[in-house]
Amino acid sequence: MPEPEDPLDERTTASDLEDVLATLAYLLTRSQHHERQMARAGVTAARSDVYLLRALAEAEGASRVGDLADRLMVKPSHVTRQIDRLQGQELVARTQDATDRRARQVELTGEGRAVLDRLKQANITGLADALDGVPAPDVAATVSVLRHLVDRYVQRVRTGMLSEDAVATADPRRGGEG
Numbered sequence: 001m002p003e004p005e006d007p008l009d010e011r012t013t014a015s016d017l018e019d020v021l022a023t024l025a026y027l028l029t030r031s032q033h034h035e036r037q038m039a040r041a042g043v044t045a046a047r048s049d050v051y052l053l054r055a056l057a058e059a060e061g062a063s064r065v066g067d068l069a070d071r072l073m074v075k076p077s078h079v080t081r082q083i084d085r086l087q088g089q090e091l092v093a094r095t096q097d098a099t100d101r102r103a104r105q106v107e108l109t110g111e112g113r114a115v116l117d118r119l120k121q122a123n124i125t126g127l128a129d130a131l132d133g134v135p136a137p138d139v140a141a142t143v144s145v146l147r148h149l150v151d152r153y154v155q156r157v158r159t160g161m162l163s164e165d166a167v168a169t170a171d172p173r174r175g176g177e178g
Contacts, residue, residue, distance in 0.1 A: 021149075029047065034047050037119065037122050037123060037126070038119070040122040043115050043118065043119050044089065045085075045086065045089070045091065045115070046082075046085075048082060049082050049085060049086055050116075050119060051072060052068065052072065052079065052082050052083070052086065052092075053086070053091065053092075053108065053112060053115070053116045053119075054116065055068055055071050055072055056068070056092065056106065056107060056108045056112070057108060057113065057116055059071075061107060062095055062097075062105035062106060062107040063105060063106055063107070064097065064104075064105055064106075065079050065080055065083065065104070065106065068106065073154075073157055073158065083106050086112065090109055090111050090112075091108070091109060091112035091115055092106050092107065092108055092109060092112050093106070093107055093109050095107060
C-alpha cells in the first residue's frame with residue numbers, strides 16, 4: 001500500500017511551483033519582451049488588449065461588453081476603453097445587437113484576426129525555441145497541469161469577486177448601499 005504523501009513535500013512542491021510560475025510570469029510580462037513580441041507580429045496593441053482580442057476570437061462571433069468583462073474578470077468600463085482603442089486601430093468593430101437594439105456587440109475585424117494570428121505565431125515560435133529538447137510527453141503533462149491551475153485560479157478569482165461584491169453591497173463604508 002502506498003504511503004500517504006508528506007504534507008511538507010506538498011508545501012515544498014507548491015513552493016517550488018510558485019517560484020517557477022512567478023519567474024515565468026515575470027519573464028512573459030516584461031514590457032521589453034512584450035514590445036519585441038508585438039514588433040515581431042507587427043502589432044501595436046497593449047498587453048491587456050491582446051487578451052481582449054483572444055477573448056473575442058474564442059467567442060467565435062460578436063460579444064457584448066458585459067460578457068467580455070465577465071470573461072476577462074474586469075469592469076465593463078475597462079473593456080469599453082479597450083474597445084475604443086482597438087476600434088481606432090480597426091481591429092474590432094461594434095455592431096447592433098440583434099436581440100436588444102439598445103445594446104452593442106463587438107467582434108474582431110479581419111485585420112484584428114490577422115494581427116492576433118501573427119502575434120500567436122510569434123509567441124509559438126518563442127515557446128518552441130524555449131521547449132527545444134523537452135520531451136513531448138513532458139510538455140503535454142505541463143499543459144495539463146497548467147490548464148488545471150488556470151481553471152482553479154479563475155474559479156477562485158470569480159468566487160472572490162462575488163464575495164467582494166457582496167461585502168461592498170452590504171457595507172456602506174466599502175461603496176455599497178448596505
